Amino acid sequence: MKNRRHMLTLGTAFALGALGLPALAQQPTYKIGYQLPLTGNTAQYGIDFKNSAEIALDQFAKAGKPFKVEIVFEDSRSDTKEGVAIARKFVDDKAIVGVLGDFTSGVSIASAQIYKEAGMPQLSQTASHPDYTKVSEWQFRNITTQAQEGPLNAEWLYASGYRKVAVIAEQTDWGQTVVSNFVDKFKALGGQVVFSEFFNRGLADFRPIITKIARDKPDAIYTGYFYEDGAQFLKQMKQLSVTIPVHSTSASYNQQLITLAGADAEGMKLTATFLPNNPAKNVQDFVAAWKAKTGQAEPGQFPAQAYDAVNIMLAALERAHPNVTRKSLRDQLAATKNFPGVTGDTTFDADREPAKKLVRAQVKNGAFVAVEK
Amino acid sequence: MDYYLQQLVIGLSLGMVYALVAIGFTLIFGVLNVVNFAHGEIYTIGAFAGLLIFVTFAPPLVVVLLIVLAVGALTGVGLERFAFKPFRRFSDEATLKSRAMREATLMSSLALSIVAREGIELFFGSQFQALPLSHMLNSPIKIGPVTIVDGDLIIFGTSFLMLAGLQFVLKYTSVGLSIRAVSNNPLGARYVGINTDRTIAWTFAVGSGMGAVAGLLVGLYYGAIFPAMGFTPGIKAFVAMVMGGLSSIPGAVICALIIGISEALSSIFVSSVWQDLVAYAFLIITLIFFPRGIFGGARERV
Numbered sequence: 001m002k003n004r005r006h007m008l009t010l011g012t013a014f015a016l017g018a019l020g021l022p023a024l025a026q027q028p029t030y031k032i033g034y035q036l037p038l039t040g041n042t043a044q045y046g047i048d049f050k051n052s053a054e055i056a057l058d059q060f061a062k063a064g065k066p067f068k069v070e071i072v073f074e075d076s077r078s079d080t081k082e083g084v085a086i087a088r089k090f091v092d093d094k095a096i097v098g099v100l101g102d103f104t105s106g107v108s109i110a111s112a113q114i115y116k117e118a119g120m121p122q123l124s125q126t127a128s129h130p131d132y133t134k135v136s137e138w139q140f141r142n143i144t145t146q147a148q149e150g151p152l153n154a155e156w157l158y159a160s161g162y163r164k165v166a167v168i169a170e171q172t173d174w175g176q177t178v179v180s181n182f183v184d185k186f187k188a189l190g191g192q193v194v195f196s197e198f199f200n201r202g203l204a205d206f207r208p209i210i211t212k213i214a215r216d217k218p219d220a221i222y223t224g225y226f227y228e229d230g231a232q233f234l235k236q237m238k239q240l241s242v243t244i245p246v247h248s249t250s251a252s253y254n255q256q257l258i259t260l261a262g263a264d265a266e267g268m269k270l271t272a273t274f275l276p277n278n279p280a281k282n283v284q285d286f287v288a289a290w291k292a293k294t295g296q297a298e299p300g301q302f303p304a305q306a307y308d309a310v311n312i313m314l315a316a317l318e319r320a321h322p323n324v325t326r327k328s329l330r331d332q333l334a335a336t337k338n339f340p341g342v343t344g345d346t347t348f349d350a351d352r353e354p355a356k357k358l359v360r361a362q363v364k365n366g367a368f369v370a371v372e373k
Numbered sequence: 374m375d376y377y378l379q380q381l382v383i384g385l386s387l388g389m390v391y392a393l394v395a396i397g398f399t400l401i402f403g404v405l406n407v408v409n410f411a412h413g414e415i416y417t418i419g420a421f422a423g424l425l426i427f428v429t430f431a432p433p434l435v436v437v438l439l440i441v442l443a444v445g446a447l448t449g450v451g452l453e454r455f456a457f458k459p460f461r462r463f464s465d466e467a468t469l470k471s472r473a474m475r476e477a478t479l480m481s482s483l484a485l486s487i488v489a490r491e492g493i494e495l496f497f498g499s500q501f502q503a504l505p506l507s508h509m510l511n512s513p514i515k516i517g518p519v520t521i522v523d524g525d526l527i528i529f530g531t532s533f534l535m536l537a538g539l540q541f542v543l544k545y546t547s548v549g550l551s552i553r554a555v556s557n558n559p560l561g562a563r564y565v566g567i568n569t570d571r572t573i574a575w576t577f578a579v580g581s582g583m584g585a586v587a588g589l590l591v592g593l594y595y596g597a598i599f600p601a602m603g604f605t606p607g608i609k610a611f612v613a614m615v616m617g618g619l620s621s622i623p624g625a626v627i628c629a630l631i632i633g634i635s636e637a638l639s640s641i642f643v644s645s646v647w648q649d650l651v652a653y654a655f656l657i658i659t660l661i662f663f664p665r666g667i668f669g670g671a672r673e674r675v
Contacts, residue, residue: 039499041499044498198645203645208383232596
């Protein structure tokens with residue numbers, strides 16, 4: 001009787017030991033939180049980011065690194081209240097060492113307050129409002145802000161000979177930075193802003209605005225919209241036979257804009273950090289992986305930004321390994337130098353802003369092509 | 374002068390779009406005395422159904438309109454059965470007159486609308502659907518100094534047909550008679566032998582069919598079809614209905630036109646960000662100064 005009981009205990013101990021041994025030899029798994037809109041009316045962007053993140057993770061897992069990474073996706077619906085709730089959840093999970101996201105500047109800044117208090121590094125792939133990185137030393141972004149894009153566009157329009165410009169943008173934090181950064185530089189160069197107005201995101205009917213713009217007879221229109229509003233705007237410009245040249249920001253860079261607007265998108269000019277026909281190997285690998293995963297013809301700028309953000313986070317994790325804590329990860333993120341991303345080389349400066357180059361592009365024959373300087 | 378004329382024309386076409394949605398909405402409210410919050414979703418379903426038909430068969434527009442009308446009617450009947458009928462289980466007088474029942478159906482239609490919208494989003498994604506551009510009702514027509522689109526004429530024609538057809542049905546057919554009876558006094562209609570359940574189902578079928586057609590036409594007009602598209606037209610239709618006096622369909626149409634024109638004209642003076650404010654300002658003014666609506670008759674207060 002006693003013997004059998006001993007045998008049972010020994011047997012169980014062995015079994016547990018056998019299970020436990022591999023666990024000892026296993027690699028550490030680091031968890032990264034990703035807050036993004038997976039439902040709601042900006043879900044298409046969040047789902048794009050998720051796809052990019054999964055592509056980056058796949059490539060990482062195959063690269064034989066000494067540790068594993070797991071990303072925890074949480075749906076913020078681009079709603080500040082949800083974003084803050086998710087931030088608290090991530091902060092409370094001790095296994096999460098870093099956070100990616102959110103999509104909009106508004107939600108990113110709101111969540112940043114939580115990350116600042118708790119000390120969690122946060123890297124946003126698209127929050128471009130200047131105030132975001134000013135929240136604390138824990139906030140990073142790898143997208144150029146309007147503070148860089150606005151003046152670049154102002155110079156481009158001025159160099160193209162336009163002196164009177166109309167400016168419209170969506171009524172959000174981002175839209176306001178689009179207008180202010182462009183207008184300040186354009187006026188400093190000597191140009192004149194004859195019309196300036198904001199519209200509500202999701203506006204279906206731009207015709208009243210277009211009619212107003214046409215009345216003021218500007219040389220060009222500078223626009224701050226995302227691709228849905230952009231498609232509506234361009235279609236209705238054509239409808240009203242208004243032929244004023246349109247310039248836009250990198251936020252309009254999306255194949256969907258051309259799909260939705262068709263021939264009416266022809267000739268729109270914009271700045272971009274990502275061009276899928278860039279022959280560089282990492283760009284082409286990403287484009288191929290994107291096509292294979294999503295079946296779409298090409299990734300736009302935003303998915304490319306997310307892809308780079310995930311990879312920057314992974315590279316920082318690698319440098320911090322094996323002493324990965326939230327603080328050490330933050331320090332390694334800050335030390336990112338000349339990271340070869342698909343949206344250009346990224347180096348974070350002292351303010352955790354990326355130093356990146358923007359290219360000029362336009363819509364030609366149904367595709368985005370680079371414009372020679 | 375051209376500028377103001379163009380804005381006026383744009384306002385008229387905006388108003389026609391709202392009127393199209395308001396007709397079905399007001400019909401349902403007029404009969405049942407409950408707001409059908411799911412009308413915006415029927416509108417969206419109509420647009421998506423039309424999109425699917427275009428992408429798979431590409432038949433001429435009239436055929437698509439008829440199919441979408443049928444789809445909308447069926448969806449409306451289904452909606453009625455799920456969200457409205459269960460609350461009419463008890464036909465004693467107290468229940469029929471109770472207010473709580475009205476609020477309950479309001480909530481249930483709201484719940485169904487959320488389910489429908491999220492369902493469409495799960496299935497199609499929340500981005501704008503790419504529409505075959507050849508089907509868009511968007512070819513501009515220049516009339517003197519102003520430009521309109523062929524879509525404007527089609528929407529105008531359809532609204533007119535709907536309105537005229539509805540007035541004909543209501544005044545000269547027996548179905549219309551029973552609809553008017555039920556809307557006047559549901560209990561009394563039951564007492565004289567009218568099958569109220571069938572009548573209500575018919576009302577929903579007709580109203581939702583129109584809502585679906587409205588969704589399809591507006592989707593083709595703007596080329597913007599996405600799951601949340603029914604929200605704003607639903608609200609504007611509600612405002613138009615309230616302004617027009619709750620049960621008056623011609624009143625709702627006229628007020629929808631007023632809203633549309635005011636929105637376009639308001640953009641002359643203020644930034645277009647305030648455009649939506651116009652409709653809500655009208656709502657407040659109506660509620661304060663015209664509690665029976667502008668064209669309302671001897672009905673209870675809004």
